[in-house]
Amino acid sequence: MAADFDVKYTAHLARLALTPDEEKKLGAQLGHIIGYVEKLKQVDVTGVEPTAQAVPMVNVTRADEVRTSLPHEAALRNAPKKAGGLFVVPKIVE
Amino acid sequence: MLNQLTISQLAAKLAAREVSAREATQACLDRIAAVDGRVHAFLSHDAADALVQADAADKALAAGEKKPLLGVPIAIKDVLAVKNQPLNCASKILGNFISPYDATAIEKLKAAGAIVFGRLNMDEFAMGSSTENSAFGVTKNPWDLARIPGGSSGGSAAAVAADEAIATLGTDTGGSIRQPAALCGCVGLKPTYGRISRYGLVAFASSLDQIGPFTKDVRDAATMLGVMSGVDPRDSTSVPQPVPDYTKALDGNIKGLKLGLPKEYMVGGLDPEVKAAVDAAVKQLEKLGAEIVEISLPHTEHAVAVYYIIATAECSANLARFDGIRYGARVDGADPIELYARTRGAGFGPEVKRRIILGTYVLSSGYYDAYYLRAQKVRTLIRNDFLKAYEKVDAIITPTTPTAAFKIGEKSDDPLQMYLSDIFTISCNLAGIPGLSLPCGFTKNPKLPIGLQLLGKPFGEETVLKLAHAYEQSTPWHKEKAPL
Structure with missing residues (x-):
């Protein structure tokens, strides 16, 4: 059962800041939903291969040729912060 | 009223130069101005740009150009990239995003001559079954403005039902085309996984997502599918399967086709009026020559x-x-x-x-x-259920949804109840097969559309369209208009 469902920890893994109210509400709802999906444990899956994709294709490649890509300006057009043709981010290394 | 026409009706009038693309586009824009304040199918639309495209289409028509969608106004779910238009996925997180390129499906629509306009409301990132999860307000069902249009492609379905566009595009991950099509009384088609390139579609669940059309009849769905299908080097999951002329399958001859009726689908929370409509549709298809076979999909x-x-x-x-x-x-x-x-x-x-x-x-x-x-x-077991059933039948027939459209707010506080309303549409995406919903009747009071779902073999769209078309042409449902 989902008694051990830790919203705070999982939200951290997902890089999602939640308010205390959201944590409480989501925790209860997700406990309920996980309780429902638990029923899959009753299905006998011995020897069954997993399906990742229903119409599988293998080793799909395209011709290795130079093509035009998104122009620099277009790639930066939607950036929330940019300078000197680059994305601006908070300092990562001291 | 040009905005009420189907693609095939409008294309015939345009080709005969009876009407212009500008007039058809203006008719859609006028309709949006008249009703969208109440329906809220559109998040935004650029009227001036639509008319510029219409004028270009009129020039091409005057020069005798022939293309399947030349001059036909088609509106787009806010999850598909259209160059230089906003793209928000009905979410606040995309801010003022403007698409730098066209999705492949959009490129193909434009190449076929369509006037691509408008951003249609949806559940945020296509997650939902009611369009109540949009960050920009709820879309209303044109048949009853107190009810949801379905989702996640609620704007796409409502826009077609309200005649605000000739056709629209949506996407379907667990029923997001078929469910709103059923609840708004239009035709909605989710193709086989890999039939239409997903390049330029903002991904929700990559192994389940497919793009598909909302239309006023089955013939238009066949036309749209033919235009958008095909392998694309930019989507490695698109399948190099030849693209037939799907409209050629619409010959009305369904004699001897075997239709599977899954016993697992006709139980539980199925509304009696929905059940009665689907039972009657099964009888109608039998009358037209199809053979009904009871089947089992045990992992449903x-x-x-x-x-x-x-x-x-x-x-x-x-x-x-x-x-x-x-x-x-x-x-x-x-x-x-x-x-x-x-x-x-x-x-x-x-x-x-x-x-x-x-x-x-x-x-x-x-x-x-x-x-x-x-x-x-x-998921493998669910897919195997279908493959086994398709050894015996050509297609499968089910209700699209367990009930007609529910009221705004009715399920929004109970996510699990909302998820369970997708019970009939979800397996199709897990199995990767094509599915189509079309109108098969109405509830009495209030009068709300009921949808019939046809599921096909992988790449069995022609059979699904043939069956749907034969049924549609022998019944009056698709001619009914929402009372706006």
């Missing part, structure tokens, strides 16, 4: 659980890209982790957060085998 009861593990797992990975760095809104933080968490916490709505957290959980260390891997195995 597990489909919703499998779906909400696989879809949320894939969404938690896909939506990692919305981090406030390269595009969209940003909430600053002292370090990148804080910036990501704050941006995502402020930018995503409750349902998207719920699904990202659920998906993160089922993929997290210690739970992956118990949830995600097990769900993928049960």
Whole structure:
């Protein structure tokens, strides 16, 4: 059962800041939903291969040729912060 | 009223120069001005740009050009990239995003001559069954403005039902085309996985998502499918399967086709009026020459659980890209982790957060085998159910939804109840097969559309369209208009 469902920890893994109210509400709802999906444990899956994709294709490649890509300006057009043709981010290394 | 025409009707009038593309486009724009304040199918539309495209189409028509959608106004769900138009996925997190390129499906529509206009409302990131999860307001069902239009492509369905466009595009991950089509009384088609390129579609669950049309009749769905299908080097999951002329399949001859009726679908919370309409549709198809065979899809009861593990797992990975760095809104933080968490916490709505957290959980260390891997195995069993059934039948017939459109607010506080309303549409995406919904009647009081679902073999769209067309042409339902 989902008694051990830790919203705070999982939200951290997902890089999602939640308010205390959201944590409480989501925790209860997700406990309920996980309780429902638990029923899959009753299905006998011995020897069954997993399906990742229903119409599988293998080793799909395209011709290795130079093509035009998104122009620099277009790639930066939607950036929330940019300078000197680059994305601006908070300092990562001291 | 040109906005009420189907693609084939309008294309004939345009080709004969009886009407102009500008007049047809203006008719849609006038209709939007008249009713969209109440329906709210559109998040935005650029009227001037639509008319510029219409004038170009009129020039081409005058020069004698012939293309399947030349001069036909088609509106687009807000999850598909149209160059130089806004793209928000009905979410706050994309800020003022403007698409730098066209999705392949859009490129193909434009190449076929369509006037591509408007951004249609949806559940945020296509997560929902009612369009109540849009960050920009609820879309109303044109048949009853107190009710939901379905979702996630609620705007796409409502726009067609309200004659605000000739046809629209939507996407379907667990029923997001077929369910709103059923609830709004139009035709909605989810093609086989890989039939239409997903390049330029903002991914929700990559192994389930497909693009498809909303139309006023089956012939238009066949036309749209033919235009958009085909392999695309930019989507490695698109399949190099030849693209037939789907309209050629619409010959009305369904004699001897075997239709499977899954016993698991006609039980439980199925509304009596929906059941009666579907029973009558089955009889009608039998009368037209189809042979009805009872079949079993024994793993049906597990489909919703499998779906909400696989879809949320894939969404938690896909939506990692919305981090406030390269595009969209940003909430600053002292370090990148804080910036990501704050941006995502402020930018995503409750349902998207719920699904990202659920998906993160089922993929997290210690739970992956118990949830995600097990769900993928049960997915195999669900797919095998269909492949086994298709050894005996050519297509499968079911209700599209257990009930007609529910009221706004009725299920929005109970996510699990909302998920369970997708019971009849979800297996199709898990199995990767094509599915189509078309009108098969109305409830009495209030009068609301009921949808019939036809499921086909992988790449069996021609059979599905043939059956749907034969049924449609022998019944009056598709001619009814919403009382707006």
